[in-house]
Amino acid sequence: MDGRSSEDEAAGTGRDPAGRRLLRSSGSAVRTAVTSTAGRRIGTGLAVLAVSLIGIVIGMLLGGRVQTDIGPFQAEMAITPSVTGETRVNIPPLGSLQLDSHQGPTRLTVQLGSLDQRRVEALIDDPASINRASQSAVEDVTNGVMRVGLRTVAVAVLSTLILAALLFRNMRRVAWSGALALLITGGSLGLAALTLRPQAIEEPRYEGLLVNAPAIVGDARRIANDYSKYAEQLQRLVGNVSQLYTTVSALPVFEPAPGTTRVLHVSDMHLNPTGWQVIRTVVEQFNIDVVVDTGDMTDWGSEPEASFVGSISVLKKPYVFIRGNHDSPTTAAAVARQPNAIVLNNSTTTVAGLTIAGIGDPRFTPDKATSPAGSGLSKETADQLIATGDQLAATVKASPTPVNIAMVHDPSSAGPLDGVCRLVLAGHTHNREVRTLPEKPGVPPTQLMIQGSTGGAGLRGLEGEKPTPLTMTVLYFDQQKLLQAYDDIQVGGTGESQVSLERHVIREPAGVNPSAPVTPTPTR
Known part of the structure; x- marks a missing residue:
């Protein structure tokens, strides 16, 4: 020990213990103040961020949607938060399809609603409007997306400002919340726009009944390319159906006499609205008295497809219909509701002086592709179709007035009508054919x-x-x-042919009296 006291040490070092304590306490206070200020700022920032996110979600859910028209459809577009960016198109009750259309935390949902009947009829009335509608549909979608995007940003910012004002009661924090909401919402939509993948339309994911769509539609790219050419051709063809008159005037072989009844036979429309325009043109130009339809007006027989039959009433002519294998009872009921339509199901009717018998296809197989008559049929199905023909043959025989036309959907059902009715009409195969069923001695042949x-x-x-x-x-x-006689009319098709008409005159075989009544004979 050097014998110095603690006071001497303190004096020797020049330090005062009280001063040291003061310095320590001051430093601790400064550190505490700094830490608490930083904590408050972080807490405030997190609170502002949370309020902004909650406000964005509330705004999107409450107001991020617009009503718009896409062609003849009434639709609703909405933008909602999502983990992955996608576009979802809902087609109730058929299902939906999803597209990996963009990146970012937003989902665009398009809800297709009802068809506007007036716009559908306008499309049918004016062939050129089909092209305009297809072009305007793209503009409709683009305008709708822009409107819903701007509305989403505005509503998200507004809801965030209201929420922040209620929670913070501080104008600076309210402003920061609104600015942050604008940055997040605008940035998300901007990211979606920058990463947009138009080719996603070629790679949809289907849900609900639409899972069967690829089997029906096939390669979307090939069909899209083909249809653009086909649509252009059809618009030119339909607008020029007046060529039919020119063709008719060059056919001196057959001149319909006064009192002639004209019947238009159509079949297998499969939801093509262009077919209605051609039908309406022919009905008017050929002064048709009755239209007969041998089925497959729809593809799936669903409730939404039932609206397709509304064009029947526009024709203002009797319309006789039987179900095809793609038509459901819902389809038949929708046809029956048309004021000028008659649905036959193993029954007869008399219109324009003609007695017509018809029966619907016994099957409902909307998922089956069309096949030639009799090919690929199981024995059970073949027997079912022949039994259907037998039922109609019995109805024809029991009719109090001679039946002039018998209608079946599948030609496989026509056999039992041989010798029972002079004329049998069918469809189903998508391949036009005329043939005479095996002749029976002394009985007029069945066509x-x-x-x-x-x-x-x-x-x-x-x-x-x-x-x-x-x-x-x-x-x-x-x-x-x-x-x-009969005129086969074809619109479209191969080569440069626009509209073709082939006239055929019926010539009775030698030894057959065309006015002799048909004597029913055994069919099996």
């Missing part, structure tokens, strides 16, 4: 006329290398209600 597809087979008709043409037939009956 089987198979129609092609008046709707060009719908979307199915675009899956091949060349689109399926639209076909229909005008049948001419004399005053004795016997078929005298």
